Amino acid sequence: MIIGVDLGGTFIKAGLVDNGRILRKIAKPTEAEKGKQRVIRNVLDCIAELQSDKVESVGIGSPGQIDHTKGVVLNSSNLQISNVNFPGIILQELNLPAKIDNDANCFALGEFLHGAGEGARNMVGITMGTGIGSGVIIDCRLYTGRNAAAELGHTVIKHNGEMCACGRKGHLEAYTGTRGIQKLFGKKLSPEDIFKLAAKRNKNALKTWDSVGNYLGVGIANAIHTYDPDVVVIGGSVAKAWRFFSKSMMKTVNELSLLPKTKIVKASLADAGVIGAASL
């Protein structure tokens, strides 16, 4: 059995995973505001809680760019855990071997192996949350390039367009990440609240999701033109609004794509990140 950890900005989710199935699951606040050492402590506590003789190893999905040779988090704008060597710390403190990858990569791997991407050879996974994360499977394996392939959130879809959290303009994330959605809505409500308003047929909320789908469609069409994948899987907390943005998303993809129709589906696992981390 393997312990999978999904290190999020708000919660750490960890699961005892056996061949893609979560046998036991726990969650703890990340407490990012209390600093790097506290975050490390909380991750270790989660793992220790699930540890037993049957656990062989640990996989961690972390925000930010990962140095795959060193197993170190290079930087993460949402979580101050730069230069943390989780595999080294886990081995030292808990005597368990550990692997680490980007959280969106873990999401993609989880969905590919046990979720909506099953059976594909090449797959693009996109997570919608505070930011737009993505991971890509090529020839049935996670593709990472030198280190950080598939940063689709930071591809330009509108040259000189809206400002992204990273400080560059026109990125996909600037239109479809939480801040982008708030800007489209015109008020600083959470995507969750804008979703609830849409469910009540609020016109501005419905129009906002329609626009989000349109911009997301541009990004997906670009991903199709770069990877020509068998399937694109969309997940993350904001994908909950699927029924409000998927129509305009599909329309835009169909308008922009020159290639044969590509399958675009909603993620099917509740904890793809945990399962993917355990599958690293």
Place this chain on the structure above:
Amino acid sequence: MIIGVDLGGTFIKAGLVDNGRILRKIAKPTEAEKGKQRVIRNVLDCIAELQSDKVESVGIGSPGQIDHTKGVVLNSSNLQISNVNFPGIILQELNLPAKIDNDANCFALGEFLHGAGEGARNMVGITMGTGIGSGVIIDCRLYTGRNAAAELGHTVIKHNGEMCACGRKGHLEAYTGTRGIQKLFGKKLSPEDIFKLAAKRNKNALKTWDSVGNYLGVGIANAIHTYDPDVVVIGGSVAKAWRFFSKSMMKTVNELSLLPKTKIVKASLADAGVIGAASL
């Protein structure tokens, strides 16, 4: 020895290739305006002229999308050769086994194996001509996705921007393909002529290449954020203007890229397409 054929819109170039070196090279007008049968005839004539007992097989680089399972050109907007099965025809007429791939893929493969991409593991190749072609090498092999991966020319860099030849808006090709360059220049001169004017320090021409570099930089930054390659290689006839567009291109890439600096270089082979076709 292998015969490599680069089927272009104006010329067919063919070479007798031995381990990446061209021993003999010929060129014939494509005569696309005389129809599909004439183009096929001209390709066969080129191959026949180079054929000998020492030739084992043929590789063809063709414009358009290729159906890799059937070896058929699906469609090509610049050349009317839809549904032509070159491998089948070459086997029947000349008794030689043949392979086919997209011309930009052949360019990328040639530069990867014997040119500016040598030693890389992952590489993006971009050809600048009438259109913007591209090919990508992943894990030392051409990556084609389902069929047509790396259509970077048709990725959106400016949502709702300039019209592309394909009928969609805001594509990289709409700013950096021949038509795009002409639009930026404001007159229907050939890129070659705009290059010559720049060499004479014509201000509008210099400004045009500066803009081309800027837009190309957006496309390259996107390619870096999707593939995180070891190197990006730029070729094609329009790359001749490298010294006029490379500065703004590099500047834009550096501004937009979140990743460690990526090598971006000019193609080093005169006939990467022929050599790559022979290496399929």
